[in-house]
Amino acid sequence: MKIGYLGPKNSFTYQATNAAFPNQTQLAFSTIQKCLEATIAKEVDMAVIPIENSLEGSVHASMDYLFHSKELTVQQEIILPIRQQLMATNPGIPEVIMSHPQALAQSQAYLSAHYPDVAIVQTPSTTYAAEYVTSHPQEKVAAIASKQAAAAFGLTIIGQDIQDNDQNETRFWVITRKVKPTESTSKVTQGKLSFFLTLPSNQPGVLHKMLAAFAWRGIDLAKIESRPLKTSLGQYYFIIDLAVEDNVALAYYAFEEVSLLGAKIRVLGPYEIRIVK
C-alpha cells in the first residue's frame, strides 16, 4: 500500500505516518493539497495530514480542501505527542537557535530561561533547521526539532523535551477515497464521527435548532468549529466531531433530520483513534 504524507521526511507528520503504517511505502508531498490530490488521483491509497495544533501546515488548509472535495473520507485519527529537542553538532553554547515559528513559540519558556541572549532565526520547517545545523558544523548554531530528526541528521540533543506544555499533541487524519457509507458505519463502534454542516440560512438560532437533533439523542459534540465558506464574508460552514460509542446509527438519524430542516451534511466517516505513546 502507498501512503502519502505532508513532508519533509522526519517531520511530525512523518512520525505519525510511521506509527500507523510502519511497513508501507511512504511518499512525502510538499503541501496538504498535493497530498490530497494524489489520493484522489489514486497515486497513493491513503494520505496522512495534520488537523490540529500542527507544526508543518495549516489545519485550515486540510479542512477547506476536505470540505470542497466530495471524494474523500477519514479512515482513522492519529494523536501524536509533540516533544521538542534542542540539537547541535557539538555541546557548546549556541549563538543562534533556529526552527519553525511554532516550534520556537512552543519552547519559549525554556529559551527565555536558558538562552535569553541567543539570536532566534525562523525556518520553513523543523527539518530545515536540523538540516542547516548538520550542514554548517563550523557555525555555533542549534536547531529545535524532533528526536527523530536528531537521529536522522546525527545531531546531539543538548536540551531534552523543551516544549512548555506537556499536553502538547497534534491530531492527524488518515484520508482515503470514499467508501460506501454502509461499509464504514458498520466498522467503528468506538471512536469519532466527523461531518461538515452548512446551514440553510444565517438567521439567529438556526445553529441552535440543528444542534437540538444531536442534543436530544444524547450524542456528545467533541468539537465544533466554523470556517468561512469563501463565497462571501460572514458565510460559514461547520466542522463537527461527534463522540460515538455504539450510537453511530443514531447519528445518521440526526443527519437525516437536519437535512430535512434544510441543512447540508457531508459525512467524513466514523473512524477509530490511534494514540501514539
Next chain:
Amino acid sequence: MKIGYLGPKNSFTYQATNAAFPNQTQLAFSTIQKCLEATIAKEVDMAVIPIENSLEGSVHASMDYLFHSKELTVQQEIILPIRQQLMATNPGIPEVIMSHPQALAQSQAYLSAHYPDVAIVQTPSTTYAAEYVTSHPQEKVAAIASKQAAAAFGLTIIGQDIQDNDQNETRFWVITRKVKPTESTSKVTQGKLSFFLTLPSNQPGVLHKMLAAFAWRGIDLAKIESRPLKTSLGQYYFIIDLAVEDNVALAYYAFEEVSLLGAKIRVLGPYEIRIVK
C-alpha cells in the same frame, strides 16, 4: 500612541496597522505572544495581531493567549483583503519562486498555469522572500509578497493579484488592556461582540443548552469555534462572535443566564469593524 504589531515591517499585519493607525508610532514584534506581552507591560498602548486566515502567524496562538490572559480586550477588528504579487529585480523568467508556504498555497493555480517548471522555495515570511530577491539581483529568483513589499524593496511586479481566490481576506484584532465593561459596552452599537465560553461539563447537549440563551433572544452567532483547554485532551473552550446591532445589552443578559447555568464567560468586548479597501 504606541502601536505594537506582528512584524516584520511590510507584512500584512503591518498593512492592517497602517490602515488603522497611520500617524502613530509603530513597533514590530517577532511573535504574537511578545506583541501581547508588551501590551500588558504597557510598553505599547495597543497591539495588532492576525486572527483568521493569517499569513504570518497562527490564529490559534492569538486565541489561546487571549483566553489565558485576563487583562486584554478587543478594541476593533480590521479586515484586510489579501492580494499576492509576483515580484523580481528584472522582468525575465525566474528559475526559482520563493515565499511563505501559505502565500505559495494561495497562488497555486497561477503558479501551475504560468510557471509549472519553476523551483518553489519556502521562506519564513513573505517579507523575507522579497528581501532575499532584492539582495540577490544576480540570481533568477522571484518572490510572492504584497504590493507594499514590492514598493518598499524597489522590486518590479511581474504578476499582479495572483491569489487564486478574490475573497481572500485576513481578520486582525486591535488589542488593548481591559477597560471597565460599562465603558466599552456603551460605545459600540454596530459591530461584533466576542467572548470565550467554558462549559460546566462535557455532558451531551450542554452546548445546545447554552446557545439557547442567545437563540431565543434573537442574537446571531457570527462564528463559533472550539479550542483545546490544554488541561487534558478532549476538554475545550469556545470562542464565539456575536453580531450585535443595538442589542449589546441583550447579550449581557444572555451572559448572566449562562453563568448561572454554570458556564464561565470571558468577554473580549464589543468592537467596531474596519474594512480596508
